[in-house]
Amino acid sequence: MLRINSIDINGIGPIFNLHLDFNQHFNIICGSNGIGKTTILECLAESFCGNEFSLRKNSLLNSGDWTIIIKEGDNATQYSKKVEIDSVRPNVKNNKGCWDLNNYAHYVLFYKINRSMNYINLDSISKDPNYNDYEYSNQLKSGTNYSDIKKWFLNRFLWSKHERELSEEQLYNLNAAKGVFSYMAQGFDFKRIDHETNDIIINTPKGEIVFEQLSAGYISFAIVLLGLIKDIEYRYKKPHIKVSDFDGVLIIDEMDVHLHPELQARIYEALNRLFPKAQIFTSTHSPHVIQVAEPNEVIPLVADSEGNVKINPIVNTMYGCKGWTIEEILQDVMGMKDTRSALYKEYLEKFNSALQDDNMDTARSIYEKLNRMLHPDNVLRKVLEIQLIGG
Ligand SMILES: Nc1ncnc2c1ncn2[C@@H]1O[C@H](COP(=O)(O)OP(=O)(O)OP(=O)(O)O)[C@@H](O)[C@H]1O
Ligand SMILES: [Mg+2]
Incomplete structure (x- = not known):
């Protein structure tokens, strides 16, 4: 098990000085454009990289650094990592970075903001990649790749037809992946693999379609969840695990990109259901996500008059924002000055x-x-x- 307990950020990107303590399950960061949500998520992800970062120091300061406290397993030992970044140029090598958290990279998955998927022509079924910690740590800088979802799904679907080829855990994960399509909307479900094209065929209320033909919102919903299932399975080979047992860290920038308000709340529920043991870090612009979140899961950021980023303590009540209207959340949590024209x-x-x-x-x-x-x-x-x- 891996948990991130807290982070201290000093002079990275737009953040001068910020301390955050984290919830053991869901952490949903919200706040205005440019306040530093992505920067925080990148600090978390790049803590597990080697010594080359995409993050930059704040341009007004001479250097920037962050310290992260993590906990591994039931063992309460905490590690701290201080990374100093003294350049404003991206992708600089920085020898002051420590390598000690690099070997935790396989516990951490980072999905950046891009949620698109072009049609993929699969000629054949292929075997799983064999990544190592160095490659996982690179994926934490570039973001995890969705493009092999179809390859993974096709492989598992075809082998599931052969008795005892897939483990109980792999069959569980395949079913979880099929379930993503039905959870997306009423009337949608996984239908079959087309034997001529190797395409994933989805049943919809308006007829059968190929997976990549789903609308931008449905693609966005599906590829985050399918991508996480696929990546967790790639990482745990000896032994296999059910995705519901994954107890590492998932970092997802803007989990609600392209989603209609109903799906915004549903992706939160889907992440909870599929990965109940994971620690999840995400950012959002959705008042609907904040409304369904449990108390202490939301980290609402505001900037003071000097530009210092702080936590707005308003949502830390017994019921979170479950009793608040969307308008109240927009004004008091998301900092919208006015909800009327x-x-x-x-x-x-x-x-x-x-x-x-x-x-x-x-x-x-x-x-x-x-x-x-x-x-x-x-x-x-x-x-x-x-x-x-x-x-
Ligand atoms: N080196 C830097 N020095 C000072 N400010 C910076 C630096 N790099 C980026 N910024 C500021 O930080 C902002 C980007 O921060 P970040 O991407 O974390 O914001 P965000 O909260 O994720 O915003 P959004 O909601 O738009 O995604 C930029 O708009 C820029 O103003
Ligand atoms: Mg952002």
């Missing part, structure tokens, strides 16, 4: 000042505009009417 606010202000000035004709004409502008069920309409009659 400028035009709406302008009309509301004009309505109130017309009432104050006893200018009932103007008030009535603005009420008509607001009446047409508001959501059909908005109770404010009634309140405005009462004000108008009372005025």
